[in-house]
Amino acid sequence: MTKAVIINGSNSKSSRVMAIHEKVKNHLMAQGVEVHSNYIHELPAVDLITANFASESIQLENKWIEEVQIVVILTPIYKASFTGILKTYLDLLPQKALHGKVILPIAVGGSIGHLLALEYALKPVLAVLGATSISHSVYIVDKQIIRLDEGGFAIEEEAISRLEAELEQLRQLLIAN
Secondary structure (H helix, E strand, C coil), rough: CCEEEEEEECCCCCCCCHHHHHHHHHHHHHHCCEEEEEEEHCCCCCHCCCCCCCCCCHHHHHHHHHHCCCCEEEEEECEECCCCHHHHHCCCCCCCCCCCEEEEEEEEEHHHHHHHHHHHHHHHHHHHHCCCCCCEEEEHHHHHHHCCCCCCECCCCCHHHHHHHHHHHHHHHHHHH
16 A cells, blocks of 8 residues: 655644645545645654654654655745745655655745745755655745634635646656656
8 A cells, every 4th residue: 555644844733734734635535645734843852952863752753764655844934935934844864765755845835936945955865865856846835724703714726736746746756757
């Protein structure tokens, strides 16, 4: 069975990033993929900040990554870069942890002006971690994710279309590898 992990670099489960997380998770599960969600902000902060490689929580999350074929990296964009929360976790991955995995970077940001943050900030870090099969990034402007009065979110069709196209491309990359 194909397995995936979604590494969520947001600092909250109530952010717009969560709407994308759920969309990706549901799409993958509908394809028969077993999905694990890694909410970095729920890991012990002391372990992240002190780079505690011996942390049971960190080792458990790293074990998930070791066993999957697909890694989705999901992050909000703040100040033209991916989050520090995400970086602290990526620093705790083994050096070639992403080797042989199919990677899909996804970001949610305040303006289209930060689109290249994935290309110039995140992708080089992923490459250092051994990623060789990185799908095209998906960047979604936060105004494309509408917070509903009754709770939850609605995602604009254009953003859904781009996201689903890359998820299909991800499946194709997996087949090719």
